[in-house]
Amino acid sequence: KNEVEQxxxxxxxxEGEFITINCSYSVGISxxxxxxxxxxxxxxxxxxxxxxxxxxxxxxxxxxxxxxHSSLHITASHPRDSxxxxxxxxxxxxxxxxxxxxxxxxxx
Amino acid sequence: KAxxxxxxxxxxxxxxxxxxxxxxxxxxxxxxxxxQQTPGQGLQFLFEYFSETQRNKGNFPGRFSGRQxxxxxxxxxxxxxxxxxxxxxxxxxxxxxxxxxxQFFGPGTRLTVL
Numbered sequence: 386k387n388e389v390e391q392x393x394x395x396x397x398x399x400e401g402e403f404i405t406i407n408c409s410y411s412v413g414i415s416x417x418x419x420x421x422x423x424x425x426x427x428x429x430x431x432x433x434x435x436x437x438x439x440x441x442x443x444x445x446x447x448x449x450x451x452x453x454h455s456s457l458h459i460t461a462s463h464p465r466d467s468x469x470x471x472x473x474x475x476x477x478x479x480x481x482x483x484x485x486x487x488x489x490x491x492x493x
Numbered sequence: 494k495a496x497x498x499x500x501x502x503x504x505x506x507x508x509x510x511x512x513x514x515x516x517x518x519x520x521x522x523x524x525x526x527x528x529q530q531t532p533g534q535g536l537q538f539l540f541e542y543f544s545e546t547q548r549n550k551g552n553f554p555g556r557f558s559g560r561q562x563x564x565x566x567x568x569x570x571x572x573x574x575x576x577x578x579x580x581x582x583x584x585x586x587x588x589x590x591x592x593x594x595x596q597f598f599g600p601g602t603r604l605t606v607l
Contacts, residue, residue, distance in 0.1 A: 418596070426530075426581050428598040471536065479526050479587065479596065480549040483536035 388412060389474050391484035398491050404459040406487045408472035411453065419446050419457050420471040422486070428471075431457070462491045495519065497586050497599035505605045511572040514602045518565050518586030525567040526596065527559060530581040539582075542567055543589070571604075579606045 388411045398404055410417065419431040432439050432446040434455060439446050443462075448455040459466055472484045498517045506512050518525050527539040538551040542561035559569040565586075571578055583601045587594035 420598075426583070426601045426603070428583065428585075430595050430597070433595055473536075479524060479541045479585075479594075480551070481526070481528070481536075481538045483538075485535050 388482045389472060389484040391472055391487055393487060394485065396487055396489045398462050398489070400463060400491055400493050402462050402491075404462050404466075404489065404491075406457045406470050406472075406489070408455045408457070408484055409453060410455075410474040410482075412474075414474040414476060416475045417448055417455050418473045418475060418481070419455075420473060422469040422471060424468075431470075459489075462489075464491045464493050467491050497584060497597050499582075499584055499599040499602050501602060502600065503603050503605075505607065506574050507607050508574055508576060510574050511570065512574060512604060513568055513570045514582055514584075514604075516567045516569075516584035516586075516599055518567070518584075519597055522586035522588055522597070523565050524587045524589060524594070525561055525565065526585045526587075527567070527569050528583045528585070529553075530583060530601075531577075531579070536583075539569065574606045576606050578604065580604060 390409045392407050416435045418433050422428045434448040443460045445458040467490050469486045469488050471486045473481045475481050500515045524543045526541040530536045541549040545561045556572045561567045581601045581603050585596040585598045587596045
């Protein structure tokens with residue numbers, strides 16, 4: 386059973402657009418991570434959230450613990466943002482449950 | 494500081510064989526986690542090691558095993574390979590394996606089972 390749901394599965398945007406990716410989880414968590422995976426497989430951790438909001442450059446991540454929902458926003462999207470974005474809920478000792486990923490394609 | 498390294502990067506095996514994959518964490522990191530990624534199932538947690546002890550395990554059969562050495566390097570082993578074991582195997586390290594530690598991922602080992 387997949388305990389983490391992501392939407393949309395695929396997203397195409399024009400350069401400069403504001404992008405939102407959503408993530409819902411079904412049970413209480415210790416933290417939620419947003420990951421970025423580029424073609425070739427390399428994964429980079431973007432954010433780790435347990436409450437509130439975090440910002441790094443053009444990326445913003447928010448989490449609502451009561452609603453069990455998190456969003457990743459990309460402002461002023463750029464073709465180099467094209468990647469798969471994965472949210473993951475984490476429980477004790479790094480036991481991760483992953484969403485199925487959102488494949489983002491930003492066109493110039 | 495060197496990142497997480499995994500060896501080998503690519504591997505081709507046949508059904509029934511066994512395979513050992515290696516992961517060297519970032520210096521000073523004591524927690525190593527392993528993940529399997531397939532097109533059908535996505536990313537799935539395999540197990541996590543801290544100070545040579547397995548603290549958590551995902552829902553995989555006993556053919557999947559691992560260990561961690563005193564220098565924090567980790568290996569995972571898959572015995573009696575099946576076609577469905579073809580996947581990208583990723584390891585990640587973190588400082589102490591606390592839930593709130595950032596994880597750093599290796600480049601992965603792509604295993605193909607023929």
